[in-house]
Amino acid sequence: MRPVLLNSCARAATAAEARFRIDAPIVPSRGARVFALDGPAEEIVRRIAARPWATARFFGHAGDGRVRPLVGVSTVDISAELDGADVAVLVATSPDGARAAAAVGEHCRARGTMTAGLVVDGGAGALDAVAMLRPYARVLLLTGDEDDIAAVLTALRA
């Protein structure tokens, strides 16, 4: 059958026809888990965590490949924290967090959780941090601008 109405052909891509798009609210992400993998990364993540987010949860590093909430000292069960998460965001400034990256990355691989690595280029260790994250992060962004982390989380509706 040939289309006969305006809205049944590609000509419907007009601003006027856009009024008829369903305007249901977009649900937020089921959850982003943001892991700071080293000390400077944790400072950055703390600043970002202070902004309002829908469902994102933020973690610092405890050494030995373990992670902990930004507030508090007790470590957390990474696997349990990934329950219901759409994405794990790994933030690094250097390769110092290799063990934590591996721990989070392996859990994500086992659970099929999407991973994104954000390396804030604070100096010579940035490319090493990229190499550290490459096995675990499906997407890697090397940036000189820490605000990119917030931009990514915003875009993901975290």
Next chain:
Amino acid sequence: MLTSELNELLTRTGPDTAMGQLFRRYWLPALLAEELPEPDSPPVRVKLLSERLIAFRDSHGRYGLMDEFCAHRGASLWFGRVAEGGLRCAYHGWKYDVTGQCVEVPSEPDNSSFCSNVKLRSYPLVRVGDILWAYLGEPENQPPLPEFEFVHVPAEQTFTSKRWQESNWLQALEGGIDSSHVSWLHSGQLKTDPLFKGAKGNQYNLSDFKPFFEVAESPGGLFVGARRNAEDGHYYWRITPWVMPSFTVVPPRGDHPVHGHFWVPIDDENCWVYTFDYHPVRALTAQERQAMMDGFGVHSENIPGTYRPVQNKDNDYLMDRATQRSGENFSGVRGIAIQDASLQESMGPIVDRSKERLVPADSGIIKARQKLRRAAVALRDHGTPPPGTEPEHQRVRSAAVVLPRHESFIESCRDAVSVRPGVRQSSV
């Protein structure tokens, strides 16, 4: 997702907008050189960044680009006559030179100086390669002429086409930064298109539908690396440069010519797509050039005498469900350019990014928006010149390479993504 305010900021390019001011810091493709082929060619209407202009070439071969409408009564100068060193309005004979200066008002006395006080706003228009480039900004901010490699190789090594896209410029550009759609939307063409098929790299594309992405900043924009599995211990990398505001180069395939795009806002709901193919070290073959003219590769077949594609929104892009079912064309739309255009135009004239549901694989797009926003705001608030205007920012190449798994494309491909005259592109 973007807020509505940010979406407005990034998509509006008229004279009084932040993004419009950003675009006015660059040389932009305004016409193909073929549109003004010789002195005294008929004038051409040009709409650029929401400004209606007229382009012409005077008797001495000089190019002019100025306000479309005569200062006298506002008649379009498109009806004018180009002769004797200027463009004369068809209504009352007022005549302008290529700078927009009125040089004759026939109704005035012979010794009148009236016309010396009449000048239309005009912009520089220069030919570099097959393109006439316009600069719509303030003269004191005019950057060096474009240095993109495709306009500086010998003429026999390059080909540029142009098509009208009925959407805002940004959603078109974002398609050029987004590598993840290639394995889906364009999968049929990797096997059949004469300007794509046969490259070993195509096999990597078609055997790994879940690429990993790495995004790194460059002085003029970004490099977006898409990584797929290759032979044991190796990755296949496709590296796409984006130079601000709207220039991208597609990673090459085998020894095929290298292609890319320049997206130029006509107004907020339309853009020109300038599409080029070039080879850094050899002439294009007759078959390659013919394929480009026929709309293969990333070019389009246009309605004769126009730059509107034969496949367009008025005919549902000649969608063919049979080729969709067979897989010859994944979407049923023929040709890479129109496959992209059909989907980008279907989003609406200006897509509402407050309704998006992006995923991490869209990080290149997210970062590009971030860079555009920062540059537009820095220019608006502090007068900071944006990236992408310097010649070295523009001397970039795309690349397609196989690297050992431990190597970083950023470090290993520094030479591959730089213009090296006389050196072949890095391609698999």
